[in-house]
Amino acid sequence: MSSTETLEVNFDGLIGPSHNYGGMSDGNLASQTNAGDVSNPREAALQGLEKMRMLIRAGFAQGVLPPLERPNLGFLVDAGFNGTDQQIVESAAKTAPFLLKSAYSASSMWTANAATISPSADAEDGRLHLTAANLSSMLHRSIEHPETTSSLAAIFDDEDAFAVHSALPMHADFSDEGAANHVRLCAEHGTAGVELFVYGREAGESVTGFPARQTRLASQSIVRSHTLNDKRTVLARQSKTAINAGAFHNDVVCVGTLNTLFFHEHAFEDTEATLRDLHRASQDLFELRPIMVPDAEVPLSDAIKSYLFNSQLLKWPGEDRLVLLAPLETQEIETTRTYCERLVQGNGPIGRVQFVDVRQSMRNGGGPACLRLRVVMTPEERAACHQGVLLDEARIDELQDVVRETYRDRLSVSDLADPSFMSECLHARERLLRVLDLGRLI
Ligand code: SUG
Numbered sequence: 001m002s003s004t005e006t007l008e009v010n011f012d013g014l015i016g017p018s019h020n021y022g023g024m025s026d027g028n029l030a031s032q033t034n035a036g037d038v039s040n041p042r043e044a045a046l047q048g049l050e051k052m053r054m055l056i057r058a059g060f061a062q063g064v065l066p067p068l069e070r071p072n073l074g075f076l077v078d079a080g081f082n083g084t085d086q087q088i089v090e091s092a093a094k095t096a097p098f099l100l101k102s103a104y105s106a107s108s109m110w111t112a113n114a115a116t117i118s119p120s121a122d123a124e125d126g127r128l129h130l131t132a133a134n135l136s137s138m139l140h141r142s143i144e145h146p147e148t149t150s151s152l153a154a155i156f157d158d159e160d161a162f163a164v165h166s167a168l169p170m171h172a173d174f175s176d177e178g179a180a181n182h183v184r185l186c187a188e189h190g191t192a193g194v195e196l197f198v199y200g201r202e203a204g205e206s207v208t209g210f211p212a213r214q215t216r217l218a219s220q221s222i223v224r225s226h227t228l229n230d231k232r233t234v235l236a237r238q239s240k241t242a243i244n245a246g247a248f249h250n251d252v253v254c255v256g257t258l259n260t261l262f263f264h265e266h267a268f269e270d271t272e273a274t275l276r277d278l279h280r281a282s283q284d285l286f287e288l289r290p291i292m293v294p295d296a297e298v299p300l301s302d303a304i305k306s307y308l309f310n311s312q313l314l315k316w317p318g319e320d321r322l323v324l325l326a327p328l329e330t331q332e333i334e335t336t337r338t339y340c341e342r343l344v345q346g347n348g349p350i351g352r353v354q355f356v357d358v359r360q361s362m363r364n365g366g367g368p369a370c371l372r373l374r375v376v377m378t379p380e381e382r383a384a385c386h387q388g389v390l391l392d393e394a395r396i397d398e399l400q401d402v403v404r405e406t407y408r409d410r411l412s413v414s415d416l417a418d419p420s421f422m423s424e425c426l427h428a429r430e431r432l433l434r435v436l437d438l439g440r441l442i
Contacts, residue, residue, distance in 0.1 A: 028365040238267065251370065
């Protein structure tokens with residue numbers, strides 16, 4: 001890793017001890033299909049940490065965001081429960097198990113939904129902007145943003161360098177799911193780029209079918225607060241077909257990095273207009289290289305099942321062409337495996353596909369790309385942020401030791417009713433925060 005360059009730092013979510021299959025996300029097929037299954041939080045966290053280790057070994061800068069405190073007792077108190085912590089959990093388990101599942105959800109692991117990020121090279125005020133996502137569409141996710149904002153404020157704690165914005169208003173018109181509906185394209189990470197915001201509906205519009213989780217108003221609000229240049233900003237509508245087939249975020253059907261945009265034929269409502277706008281916005285900056293995957297080669301349903309597009313697209317140190325870090329499931333489905341083989345044989349921008357095992361997260365609809373938040377940072381910005389969350393292998397070892405010592409390897413939804421699980425979760429998180437030197441900060 002070069003210390004003098006502007007780099008894209010991936011901040012992965014550290015998967016929390018209460019990772020479970022709650023079946024809570026309408027429109028997310030994996031979450032619905034695996035509802036009620038027994039999860040393995042220990043394996044989930046180790047898988048996530050191994051992905052981070054692999055990227056560190058390859059020479060990438062890697063960061064981590066800690067799990068949020070779960071259960072979220074404040075949420076249960078707001079929902080009318082009272083008494084001791086133990087009594088709150090017990091009565092929620094009896095009378096409102098759905099609320100208890102929400103309070104326990106480990107969904108903050110999908111840090112692509114934690115915030116939207118604009119690098120300082122794109123912002124008129126020269127600061128790196130971070131807006132916590134309100135995640136207002138799904139109940140269990142709508143309770144993440146206050147703690148996410150505090151974590152970001154603690155990690156990016158220098159107002160000259162960073163602008164941490166709290167979430168947009170909690171109303172359906174402002175539904176915002178963060179970087180999962182945002183792609184930044186550029187010549188090099190450190191030069192001005194084009195920011196693509198993808199929304200599923202207009203404010204006030206009611207849509208039929210699966211929920212469209214991002215509004216155009218939310219995206220526009222972020223463009224304003226991040227002081228982005230309108231000429232270098234593109235807003236595009238996600239296709240209804242994709243949403244109703246289970247692409248609840250744009251990053252289930254599209255990923256981009258540097259000058260390459262890799263997407264499914266049905267990702268956008270109007271592909272031609274989206275590409276035209278992107279070409280126009282990027283014309284003095286770089287030559288856009290779109291790779292559209294035709295439905296005839298990879299049917300939308302296979303794209304969604306395999307999570308082909310929910311991959312990390314990376315400029316791998318020492319390699320000329322980009323590498324697609326895809327979930328193992330992509331190798332197991334015939335159309336996506338064959339497509340990947342053909343993709344790398346051509347002479348396009350993607351030269352290699354590497355597969356990674358994040359099955360525990362995948363079973364809740366979160367692939368490699370969901371698990372990371374990309375933050376483009378100059379050397380000065382890397383020096384100004386909290387150092388404890390920037391990982392090396394020794395810190396990964398320490399985190400894995402804590403996970404092995406404190407996480408369960410079997411968790412079913414009914415286990416959440418056991419009040420002693422609450423102390424287990426709090427203890428595990430406290431130890432993780434200590435490793436990240438965040439204990440006194442959040
Ligand atoms: O919001 N799943 C998450 C998955 C998020 C994936 N992120 C991106 N595509 N960037 C969601 O639907 C399921 C939780 C449960 O059912 O227990 C869940 O929240």
